[in-house]
Amino acid sequence: MNANDPPRTSRPQSLAAAIHAILNQSAGHADEDADLIKEYFRIEIIGKKMVVQTGQPQWDGPYAAEMKWKKVASLPANSTPEEINQAIRDVMANERYFQVCPECEERMPVGYMMDDYCQACGEKNHGVVF
Numbered sequence: 131m132n133a134n135d136p137p138r139t140s141r142p143q144s145l146a147a148a149i150h151a152i153l154n155q156s157a158g159h160a161d162e163d164a165d166l167i168k169e170y171f172r173i174e175i176i177g178k179k180m181v182v183q184t185g186q187p188q189w190d191g192p193y194a195a196e197m198k199w200k201k202v203a204s205l206p207a208n209s210t211p212e213e214i215n216q217a218i219r220d221v222m223a224n225e226r227y228f229q230v231c232p233e234c235e236e237r238m239p240v241g242y243m244m245d246d247y248c249q250a251c252g253e254k255n256h257g258v259v260f
């Protein structure tokens with residue numbers, strides 16, 4: 131036993147803590163981004179991988195949105211919080227998954243976007259009835 135050995139840490143626990151921190155901490159993010167991450171991202175540990183998923187609403191009638199989770203990134207399970215954070219930022223910057231509404235300037239999953247504006251703006255500013 132070497133006195134210089136690092137303290138024993140439980141990897142699954144620290145990993146879970148890291149993921150929790152990323153998904154729940156707003157440090158370094160604008161608040162609305164933190165909300166987006168909380169709501170539309172989740173991370174699963176599958177084998178030795180961390181699988182990042184993002185949710186898109188599926189419309190089944192006008193108001194019944196069901197979230198459909200899609201795998202968008204796969205990282206080694208020992209990835210740092212910064213690496214996971216970067217993967218999430220990349221997905222948020224990808225227009226296939228997230229777009230910024232030109233009217234209200236909110237970023238949201240593409241499932242909430244109509245052609246030129248989001249559903250909320252469509253309802254509020256354009257008389258679109260759902």
Ligand SMILES: [Zn+2]
Nearest residue numbers: 231234248251
């Ligand atoms: Zn909008």
